[in-house]
Amino acid sequence: MRADKRRRLERAGWSVGDAGDFLGVSAEERRFIDVKLALADGLRRRRERLGLTQTQVAERFGSSQSRVAKMEAAHRSVSTDLLLKSLFRLGASPSDVARLVGQKSRTRAA
Amino acid sequence: MRADKRRRLERAGWSVGDAGDFLGVSAEERRFIDVKLALADGLRRRRERLGLTQTQVAERFGSSQSRVAKMEAAHRSVSTDLLLKSLFRLGASPSDVARLVGQKSRTRAA
């Protein structure tokens, strides 16, 4: 696994093992995490595209800035339910979301 | 809203208002529910295609038959996290899931 993705996961509170990387994590779990990361990235990009701050989004959602930050970081404590609802709240369509879900994780960066 | 979908939602514990139907439910919430229903349907179809019973799937998941039934019914008490993890556990690929997420709700039946 590349270092940037590794860092990404650790920031998100996943505590990736130092050497063996994803040893012990099944392929299914990996796919699930990828989906979550893709949704989180999509949320951030959508917010930035709308020119909103995390605080503004939080107000719109009836939530808090810290929660929005955690959503975008795909933190452990945020569910895909929350990510999906948030994407739709920012105007995403089902096919927008489908694109995020279906995309390969390598092409998501940058 | 058609009667079958209405029944579907009620079975799932959503208690849809009798006359006004989705009055008061935002478009975003509707999209979210549609995604959930699509994932649940996809899960059921995948299980059936594999020729497995809910009990067998439950064993494989380390869960219970009742929980699997609720997943397939898209019951209130099941999250999209659980649905996604379950789909992947039954061998779905990210693009399989993306197809479910992106599809129009009308074409999902039958």
Place this chain on the structure above:
DNA sequence: TGATGATATGTCATATCTGACATTGCCTGC
């Protein structure tokens, strides 16, 4: 009819998520 297998529903203790708040880190401009 009963019996069996499969699926659905209700409830509950525990686990996990959620929003809130405080705090910290990170820039950019002064």
Place this chain on the structure above:
DNA sequence: GCAGGCAATGTCAGATATGACATATCATCA
């Protein structure tokens, strides 16, 4: 340097999800 706004992180009480169990419904078949 230090304000200012913006983003990230830690913690916590209340809300929601989860698996388990009991039970109910529904077919199919002897």
